[in-house]
Amino acid sequence: MVEEALGPDELDELARRAQAGDRDALEALLTAIRPRALNVCRGVLPHLPDAEDACQEALINIANKIGGWGGRGRFTTWMHVVAVNSARSTYRRMRNQATATDPQDFGPLDRPDPRTTSVIAGTRLDLLEAMETIERDHPQFVEPLLLRDVYGLPYEEIARLVGAPLGTVKAQIHHGRKLARPLLRGSE
Structure with a gap:
């Protein structure tokens, strides 16, 4: 059954x-x-x-x-x-x-070098390493960024979860993305 x-x-x-x-x-x-x-x-x-x-x-x-x-x-x-x-x-x-x-x-x-590890190949190592790096200096950006960009939660729900105003959450996600981009691309 x-x-x-x-x-x-x-x-x-x-x-x-x-x-x-x-x-x-x-x-x-x-x-x-x-x-x-x-x-x-x-x-x-x-x-x-x-x-x-x-x-x-x-x-x-x-x-x-x-x-x-x-x-x-x-x-x-x-x-x-x-x-x-x-x-x-x-x-x-x-x-x-x-x-x-x-x-x-x-x-x-x-x-494995997190800058060259493929997410498509079945690992999120590059993303997780980027989040670890960001969390050292800017821990407030990590949770909202993961909830929005990895799990697709709406901004309003994230604001309720983290107990922050909606505008603050949007700013944290925006700044978190700016910090994550170069880490995910790696350095040439």
Whole structure:
């Protein structure tokens, strides 16, 4: 028997019940949103096992931080941000592990050059490296930029999620794009 997907109102109601301490509602909510969270994670980490790890982290974070959803916007939008952050965290962990030495002691493994790694080839390494670079000096631009340009959320929804005025969000995205362009093109 195939279960019918829950609508946004039903998910919001489950989230409210889970916030109130209903463990059954939390389990039902996590089960219902898992496919959506996995899709979000696959948008950042196309290799399925990596995306599954990030999705698992996202579901744990959602369960632990369900009280962080303010109820102003849709629960799924809040869940989307948690999943994106979990995917980015998984990417950082994987990148740090990739700097380990070769088991045959030939020296450090060569890391792919993010300026020449193709997004079309199935990796978002160049984008993620660019976001990491921008985040060091301008962390306020990263989340709005990812939510708009990678996930296509409307400006108004992003403003609600990050708790900033609409004009500020548009400016952050504009400035974030200016910072990202040269990082994505690479230097000649």
